[in-house]
Every structure is written in C-alpha cells, then in structure tokens.
Amino acid sequence: MAVSGPAASPGFGYVTPDNVALLVDLYELAMADSYLRNGMNGRATFALFVRSLPPSREFLVSAGIETALACLETLRFGDEAIRYLRGLHLFSEQFLEYLRDFRFTGDARAVPEGEVFFPPEPLLEISAPRIEAQIVETLLLNTLNFQVMVASKAARSVLAARGRGVVDFSPRRDHGADAALKAARAAYIAGCTGTSNVLAGMLYGIPVVGTMAHSYIMSFSDELEAFRAFARDFPTNTVLLIDTYDTMQGVANAITVGGEMASAGARLRGVRIDSGDLTAQSRAVRAALDAAGLRETQIFLSGDLNEYRIAEMLAQGAAADAFGVGTELGTSADAPSVGGVYKLVEDEKGYRIKLSTGKATLPGRKQVWRRHDPEGQPSGDLLALHDEPGPPGATPMLIPVMQAGRRILSESLVEIRQRCTERLVALPEELKHLDDGAAYHVALSPGLTALRERMRA
Amino acid sequence: MAVSGPAASPGFGYVTPDNVALLVDLYELAMADSYLRNGMNGRATFALFVRSLPPSREFLVSAGIETALACLETLRFGDEAIRYLRGLHLFSEQFLEYLRDFRFTGDARAVPEGEVFFPPEPLLEISAPRIEAQIVETLLLNTLNFQVMVASKAARSVLAARGRGVVDFSPRRDHGADAALKAARAAYIAGCTGTSNVLAGMLYGIPVVGTMAHSYIMSFSDELEAFRAFARDFPTNTVLLIDTYDTMQGVANAITVGGEMASAGARLRGVRIDSGDLTAQSRAVRAALDAAGLRETQIFLSGDLNEYRIAEMLAQGAAADAFGVGTELGTSADAPSVGGVYKLVEDEKGYRIKLSTGKATLPGRKQVWRRHDPEGQPSGDLLALHDEPGPPGATPMLIPVMQAGRRILSESLVEIRQRCTERLVALPEELKHLDDGAAYHVALSPGLTALRERMRA
Numbered sequence: 001m002a003v004s005g006p007a008a009s010p011g012f013g014y015v016t017p018d019n020v021a022l023l024v025d026l027y028e029l030a031m032a033d034s035y036l037r038n039g040m041n042g043r044a045t046f047a048l049f050v051r052s053l054p055p056s057r058e059f060l061v062s063a064g065i066e067t068a069l070a071c072l073e074t075l076r077f078g079d080e081a082i083r084y085l086r087g088l089h090l091f092s093e094q095f096l097e098y099l100r101d102f103r104f105t106g107d108a109r110a111v112p113e114g115e116v117f118f119p120p121e122p123l124l125e126i127s128a129p130r131i132e133a134q135i136v137e138t139l140l141l142n143t144l145n146f147q148v149m150v151a152s153k154a155a156r157s158v159l160a161a162r163g164r165g166v167v168d169f170s171p172r173r174d175h176g177a178d179a180a181l182k183a184a185r186a187a188y189i190a191g192c193t194g195t196s197n198v199l200a201g202m203l204y205g206i207p208v209v210g211t212m213a214h215s216y217i218m219s220f221s222d223e224l225e226a227f228r229a230f231a232r233d234f235p236t237n238t239v240l241l242i243d244t245y246d247t248m249q250g251v252a253n254a255i256t257v258g259g260e261m262a263s264a265g266a267r268l269r270g271v272r273i274d275s276g277d278l279t280a281q282s283r284a285v286r287a288a289l290d291a292a293g294l295r296e297t298q299i300f301l302s303g304d305l306n307e308y309r310i311a312e313m314l315a316q317g318a319a320a321d322a323f324g325v326g327t328e329l330g331t332s333a334d335a336p337s338v339g340g341v342y343k344l345v346e347d348e349k350g351y352r353i354k355l356s357t358g359k360a361t362l363p364g365r366k367q368v369w370r371r372h373d374p375e376g377q378p379s380g381d382l383l384a385l386h387d388e389p390g391p392p393g394a395t396p397m398l399i400p401v402m403q404a405g406r407r408i409l410s411e412s413l414v415e416i417r418q419r420c421t422e423r424l425v426a427l428p429e430e431l432k433h434l435d436d437g438a439a440y441h442v443a444l445s446p447g448l449t450a451l452r453e454r455m456r457a
Numbered sequence: 458m459a460v461s462g463p464a465a466s467p468g469f470g471y472v473t474p475d476n477v478a479l480l481v482d483l484y485e486l487a488m489a490d491s492y493l494r495n496g497m498n499g500r501a502t503f504a505l506f507v508r509s510l511p512p513s514r515e516f517l518v519s520a521g522i523e524t525a526l527a528c529l530e531t532l533r534f535g536d537e538a539i540r541y542l543r544g545l546h547l548f549s550e551q552f553l554e555y556l557r558d559f560r561f562t563g564d565a566r567a568v569p570e571g572e573v574f575f576p577p578e579p580l581l582e583i584s585a586p587r588i589e590a591q592i593v594e595t596l597l598l599n600t601l602n603f604q605v606m607v608a609s610k611a612a613r614s615v616l617a618a619r620g621r622g623v624v625d626f627s628p629r630r631d632h633g634a635d636a637a638l639k640a641a642r643a644a645y646i647a648g649c650t651g652t653s654n655v656l657a658g659m660l661y662g663i664p665v666v667g668t669m670a671h672s673y674i675m676s677f678s679d680e681l682e683a684f685r686a687f688a689r690d691f692p693t694n695t696v697l698l699i700d701t702y703d704t705m706q707g708v709a710n711a712i713t714v715g716g717e718m719a720s721a722g723a724r725l726r727g728v729r730i731d732s733g734d735l736t737a738q739s740r741a742v743r744a745a746l747d748a749a750g751l752r753e754t755q756i757f758l759s760g761d762l763n764e765y766r767i768a769e770m771l772a773q774g775a776a777a778d779a780f781g782v783g784t785e786l787g788t789s790a791d792a793p794s795v796g797g798v799y800k801l802v803e804d805e806k807g808y809r810i811k812l813s814t815g816k817a818t819l820p821g822r823k824q825v826w827r828r829h830d831p832e833g834q835p836s837g838d839l840l841a842l843h844d845e846p847g848p849p850g851a852t853p854m855l856i857p858v859m860q861a862g863r864r865i866l867s868e869s870l871v872e873i874r875q876r877c878t879e880r881l882v883a884l885p886e887e888l889k890h891l892d893d894g895a896a897y898h899v900a901l902s903p904g905l906t907a908l909r910e911r912m913r914a
Contacts, residue, residue, distance in 0.1 A: 012528050020656075023656045142634060142637055143634075146636075171480065180599055208483045237547060
C-alpha cells in the first residue's frame with residue numbers, strides 16, 4: 001500500500017510526546033487494524049533480541065530500556081495523528097476509535113541497562129494484547145538498537161582507556177538531534193565521563209565538558225592573548241587548546257598562563273592536543289608541564305580517535321588523562337547498526353516459532369541464567385524457558401520492568417553506569433581485548449531445546 | 458572544563474523547539490561568553506563544507522537546509538535552559554542575559570536542497586555577529602551532515618533502480634527518532650518514492666508505504682486465510698507478503714486471492730518477497746502472475762538491500778517494480794558519516810584562513826559556478842570569491858536563503874525532489890555508476906588562488 005497524506009508542514013519536524021506514537025512503520029498499523037477487525041487481540045509475547053554480534057563486537061551492553069519504557073507509558077494517538085490517519089483512507093473507523101483510546105497496558109521484562117548481554121538472548125520481552133505489542137515494534141527497535149549500539153561501542157573505548165576519562169564529542173556527526181542526545185546517554189552508561197552536548201547535560205544530568213576551538217585562538221591577535229582571555233574568563237575550568245600553530249610553542253604559552261594563574265591563586269586545569277602525532281606530542285607536553293611545576297595540569301587528547309587508536313597510543317606511552325571521542329563513538333562507525341529484531345514467540349494459541357533459514361526464532365518466554373566463576377567472572381549463560389528452573393547459583397538476567405503499562409523499575413543513570421562499570425571490570429579478559437574472535441558461551445536449556453525440536457518436527 | 462548539572466529528568470528526553478538551542482557543544486557557549494566579555498562580536502562569516510568525499514561517493518546531495526533554517530529562525534534559550542546554564546557556575550551573568558534575548562539575526566547563503574555538490578564547495582555560508590554564528594555550529598553540522606549523508610546514499614539506490622520505486626524502510630535501524638524522520642525526508646529528496654515511517658508522512662507529506670510482516674501471516678491458521686483477511690480489510694491497497702513459508706506456494710495463494718478480488722471488482726496491487734534468491738524468485742513470480750492474468754500486480758523486493766544488490770539483481774533480470782531499502786539507506790552503512798566542518802573564513806579584520814596540514818581552509822565568502830555542456834550535463838565547477846565575476850553562461854550555485862534571521866527561500870519538498878531528480882538525470886554517466894573512482898572537476902578561481910597564496914605567505 002502507498003498513500004499520500006496532506007501537505008507537509010515544513011521545518012524542523014520535531015518528535016514530541018504528542019506525535020511519537022506515529023513513529024511506526026505503516027504496516028504495523030495496517031496489521032493492527034486487521035487484527036482488530038478479525039477479533040485477533042489475544043495476549044501475545046514478542047521478544048526483542050539480536051541474532052548475532054555486529055563485526056568487531058564480542059559483547060553488547062543493554063541501554064535504552066528506560067527511554068523505551070517511558071515511551072510505552074505515555075504513548076497516545078492525539079487528534080492530529082487520528083486526523084492524519086483518517087486522511088490516508090486506509091483504516092477502519094473502528095480502528096481509529098481504538099487508537100483514540102490507545103494505552104499500552106502490557107508487561108515487560110528486560111535485561112537492565114548497563115548489563116552485558118549476548119546474542120540471541122532476549123533484551124526485552126513484551127507481553128500484551130497483540131495489537132498493543134505489534135504497534136510498538138518500530139519504536140522499541142528504533143530506541144534500543146541505537147542505544148545498545150552506542151553503549152557497546154563506547155565500552156570499547158572505555159576499556160581501551162584503562163581508567164582514563166573518555167568524553168563523548170559526537171554531536172556534530174551524530175545522526176540528527178535525538179541521536180546526539182541518546183548517544184551521550186548510552187556513552188555515559190558505558191562509562192564515558194561526560195559529553196560536550198549541553199542538552200544531554202540538562203536532560204540527563206550528564207557532566208558536560210568542553211574547551212575551545214581553533215577558531216577561538218585565531219580570533220585573537222596571538223595565542224598567548226587568547227589563552228589569557230580564556231583563563232581570565234574561566235579561571236576554574238581553564239583547558240587550553242595548544243596545537244593551533246605549534247604544539248611546543250603552545251605549551252610554552254600555556255605554561256606562561258599557568259604561572260600567571262598560580263600567582264592569582266588559580267590553577268591551569270589542562271591542555272588539549274587535537275592533531276599531529278598525539279603520542280609523541282603528549283609526552284613532550286607532559287615533560288614541559290612537569291618541568292614547569294604544572295604536574296596537576298591534565299592532558300586531553302582528541303581528533304578522529306577510536307578504541308584502537310587509544311589502545312595504540314597508550315601502548316606507545318602516550319601521556320593522557322582523558323580522550324575526546326566523536327564520530328566513531330556516536331555513529332559506531334565500524335558497525336553502524338545493531339540488527340535487533342522483534343519476534344512473536346507466544347500467543348493465545350501457544351508457542352510460536354519462525355523457521356526460515358537465517359531468520360529462525362526460539363519459541364516462548366525465556367530467562368537467561370548467567371553463571372559466574374568464584375572470582376565473579378561470567379562463565380557462560382543458559383538460555384531457558386522462563387519457567388524452567390535455573391542452574392544453582394546462577395543469576396537471572398531478565399527482570400520485570402513494566403506491569404500493566406506502568407514502569408516498576410526506576411534507576412538513576414548513575415546507578416546504571418555504576419552497574420556497567422562493574423560488569424566491564426568482571427568481563428573475561430579475552431572479551432576485554434579489542435581483537436576479534438573470542439566467544440562467550442550461550443547454551444540452550446534442555447527445555448528450550450526440546451521445545452524447539454518438537455516445534456520443528 | 459567539566460561540570461555536572463542538576464539531577465536528570467529521566468525518560469524519553471525529547472528535543473523540542475524549547476530546548477533545541479542547547480543542542481550545542483559546551484565549548485561553543487564558553488567561547489561565545491568569552492567573545493562577549495572581550496567585546497569581540499563583530500560580523501563574521503563561517504562556511505560549512507565537506508573536505509573530501511566519503512568512501513564510495515562521487516557526489517553529494519544538498520539536504521537539510523530547510524530544517525537548519527527553521528531551527529535558526531526559532532532558536533531561543535528559554536527559562537529552563539538559562540537556569541540549567543546558570544547552575545553550571547561557568548558563565549557570566551552578562552552572557553546569560555545575552556542568551557535570554559538571543560535571536561539569530563544573520564544571513565545565510567546555501568546550495569539549494571536537491572542540488573548536487575562536491576567537496577570542498579561550501580554548502581552553506583553564515584554571516585552574522587560572531588557569537589550568533591559560533592553558537593549555531595553544532596546544530597548546523599548535526600542537521601546537515603546527516604541529511605546530506607542520507608540523500609547522497611539514497612540517490613545511489615535511486616540511480617541503481619533505473620526508474621523503479623525505492624522506498625525508505627529504515628526506521629527500526631535509524632539512529633533514534635529524529636534520524637528516522639530526517640532519513641525519510643532526505644531519502645524522499647533523493648528520489649525515493651515513499652517511506653514506511655508514518656510520522657514522516659504526517660510531518661512532511663511524504664507518501665507512506667507498507668504491506669505486512671511475516672508475523673501477520675503466522676497469526677492466522679494458514680497463509681491463504683491471512684491473505685484473504687488482508688484483502689478484505691484493505692481492498693484498495695493489497696500487497697501480500699508471499700515468502701513466509703514457500704514463495705511459489707505463496708504466489709499461488711496470492712493468485713487465488715487476486716482472482717477473488719477481481720470477481721469483487723477489486724485488484725491485487727502487489728506481492729512482496731523479502732528473503733531468498735530475490736532475482737530467481739521474482740522472475741518465477743512474475744511468470745506465475747502473468748500466466749494468471751495478473752499483469753498489473755506489482756512485485757516489491759526487500760531484505761538487506763542496497764544499491765549494489767539492486768543493480769546486480771536488475772542486471773540479472775530480476776522482475777521488480779519497487780525496492781524497500783532499510784538499514785543501508787538510513788545509516789549509510791558503508792559511509793556512516795559525512796565529515797562536514799564549519800570554519801571561520803572572514804571577520805571584521807578581513808579574510809581568515811587555517812593552514813594546518815589536512816585541515817586547511819579557503820578564505821572568504823565564495824560562489825560556486827557550475828558550467829554545463831550543450832546537453833545540460835555539468836562539466837566542471839569553479840570555486841571563486843563571492844564577488845568575482847563568474848564564467849560566461851555558468852550557473853551560481855549558492856543563493857541567499859536567509860536575511861536578517863528570516864528565511865527568504867521557501868520550497869516544497871516536492872519541488873526539491875523534482876530538482877534532485879533532474880540533477881541526477883543530468884549527471885555525467887561516470888558519476889552515476891556505482892564503481893568508485895570518477896572525479897568531477899572543481900577548480901579554484903584565479904582570485905581565490907591568489908588570495909590563498911597571499912595569505913599563506
């Protein structure tokens with residue numbers, strides 16, 4: 001089906017709480033209308049899961065659950081939406097009436113944000129009247145695929161930085177406004193220390209970070225004058241960009257200003273290098289700062305960084321206190337999508353399974369049981385039916401997060417981030433390395449295996 | 458500088474007209490505050506341009522200008538934003554007062570949406586008081602980098618489809634909600650015929666397209682029953698997904714339903730194949746439909762498509778009327794960012810230039826002159842200073858689009874799309890091919906060359 005709507009309102013085109021319900025693939029609404037007309041609105045369960053790891057990834061990080069649940073909780077089809085849908089001359093009046101009163105009333109279970117998970121474990125299970133569960137597919141996938149992608153990518157830079165700070169510098173290359181916000185959120189979950197994105201700071205309470213651009217330096221008659229102006233204007237947060245003209249001359253100017261600040265009772269917080277041989281320059285800059293007594297002045301490195309460059313620079317002895325990572329982090333450049341899917345696994349008639357090659361699904365509601373070795377390191381997961389008993393001592397990873405359309409899990413971003421930090425620390429060493437190839441073991445339970453075989457036959 | 462804000466409001470975190478002004482890298486605001494304190498708010502011009510083509514691209518398509526201008530026109534720092542910024546204990550009260558009254562009052566020149574452009578031609582030039590021009594950098598780059606990326610990627614599928622329809626199926630893999638909207642918009646500009654995204658349909662008037670999912674078929678006791686239900690519920694827009702179980706049995710069922718529809722005075726609009734060997738299946742399905750007299754029933758192909766697969770399938774004789782393209786289109790998977798930058802080129806003191814290796818800029822406001830051969834095919838561009846005379850008969854590509862903060866260009870999306878279609882048709886053949894390597898010639902004018910040499914020296 002292909003239908004043209006009324007004339008467009010041009011301009012920015014914001015997604016708002018009033019219109020986000022229409023962020024849906026048309027076919028979801030068409031199927032929902034048909035289900036309604038055919039009396040097919042029994043309870044169904046859909047599982048959201050990733051079939052296989054993206055290239056260069058050895059684990060995924062849960063992120064976006066809170067965002068998704070907040071959407072589900074407030075989802076409404078307002079007057080404008082109903083008017084637009086009616087104008088498509090596609091839907092039944094009965095369905096439009098249904099949408100006018102639409103509320104998501106289902107239950108959800110999820111792997112909490114900040115946890116590590118592995119394909120094909122469900123990240124989220126939705127149990128609801130079939131129409132409700134169907135209509136939210138696009139929005140759930142759009143929300144979770146992206147935040148999982150960024151958190152999983154950012155975790156790699158955080159691991160590579162071995163305790164040093166990693167800051168999200170991605171807004172100018174993120175895919176639009178919402179991506180910039182959610183990239184900051186997901187990166188913070190994964191352990192980034194802050195973001196340059198002020199709106200993410202306001203909406204999520206993420207620490208905001210920034211220095212100055214080369215154009216600032218170039219707007220003054222010389223570098224020293226620019227540094228002095230910035231130190232005067234921001235004495236408690238002076239980080240000077242020293243590579244506009246010549247990095248060693250830049251650090252000399254920064255040292256001059258650092259001395260002047262010290263005389264005035266202030267402190268030069270840091271310098272940033274954004275181009276050239278960052279490893280060699282950072283070592284020379286560190287030596288110069290130390291020789292001048294500015295041992296506490298930090299060094300920030302940026303400029304087309306990713307986890308590989310961070311690891312390489314540190315292996316070569318770079319002197320860095322923090323890294324700014326932009327494009328690669330926000331777009332997950334080496335794997336710019338996560339292939340999460342949302343599949344029917346159970347309905348009022350029983351278990352459901354899809355058999356197509358490469359697109360097979362596992363039937364039924366599930367639980368993921370994670371085993372740990374005595375040191376607390378995960379040693380393998382068991383993917384089971386939700387009502388199978390778990391192995392002794394294993395931890396269930398899916399927990400109830402929404403009941404009858406209301407969130408029953410509320411966590412601060414700081415708690416989530418703390419969880420992720422602990423999980424990354426506890427990861428088996430071979431999964432922490434950047435090189436590909438290590439595989440974490442996810443086994444199917446006897447119950448799930450038997451059910452699948454029975455349904456295949 | 459790194460500053461923590463107040464506690465976060467959790468949840469979806471929407472970007473709205475009231476808060477979009479804070480979608481800015483912190484350093485833009487810090488620099489702006491410093492400029493204000495130091496009386497440095499003279500008129501400046503910044504150019505937004507792409508330094509070099511992304512991998513596998515031979516041209517770029519202008520997109521996002523309207524979105525960006527709508528933002529500039531309405532940009533405000535509301536009470537919540539000012540409160541948040543004050544709480545960072547970073548900015549001067551003078552600057553916060555300035556932001557409270559902030560309006561963008563500048564001028565803009567741009568390459569209209571739908572035009573083809575080439576690095577390093579400016580896509581947009583902003584002339585405004587320095588602080589205004591500086592503050593909008595992040596938002597402009599975030600908006601334009603993404604829409605240019607998608608339009609340039611989508612144009613490749615449109616060219617590969619050689620007149621057949623290409624539909625945006627990307628929402629579930631796009632990077633968040635705004636990306637899904639803007640991907641649909643940019644893809645439509647590039648010539649896509651529609652989108653699955655209902656919200657994009659409502660906000661931009663883009664035709665919305667959809668069929669059904671495999672789960673719909675599986676929700677009925679058999680395929681034929683599912684097809685009949687759908688045809689009954691959507692008699693004017695019946696497109697049946699025929700590959701859930703077996704494509705040839707699927708088309709047989711579709712033919713049965715098509716016959717029943719014909720008896721009732723309706724028509725089976727199309728069938729969709731989403732998996733397997735699309736080329737071979739589409740030919741067999743076409744033959745079966747034709748043999749049954751359903752010559753007007755169209756065939757839609759989908760499933761991990763991109764421009765290469767479309768070209769390959771058509772070369773092998775696939776029978777397709779339209780293609781659904783998702784992940785690859787919305788994330789521009791082979792080149793998931795466009796490296797647009799925004800650089801100072803002129804201020805109250807004169808021309809400005811940046812000399813760093815790999816990051817050099819060209820000074821001054823500019824004009825791009827495009828020459829055409831007698832057949833109307835672009836034959837090379839001349840990048841000149843804005844006040845240099847252009848070559849006889851050449852077309853100036855940058856036109857005024859905003860004056861004193863108000864848009865002076867208003868185009869419908871349909872007009873923009875029409876322009877893009879014409880430009881893609883007129884492209885030199887070697888740029889239309891998917892293979893890499895052809896290069897369109899962009900020359901520097903004598904005036905620009907001389908100015909650059911003078912400033913380098």
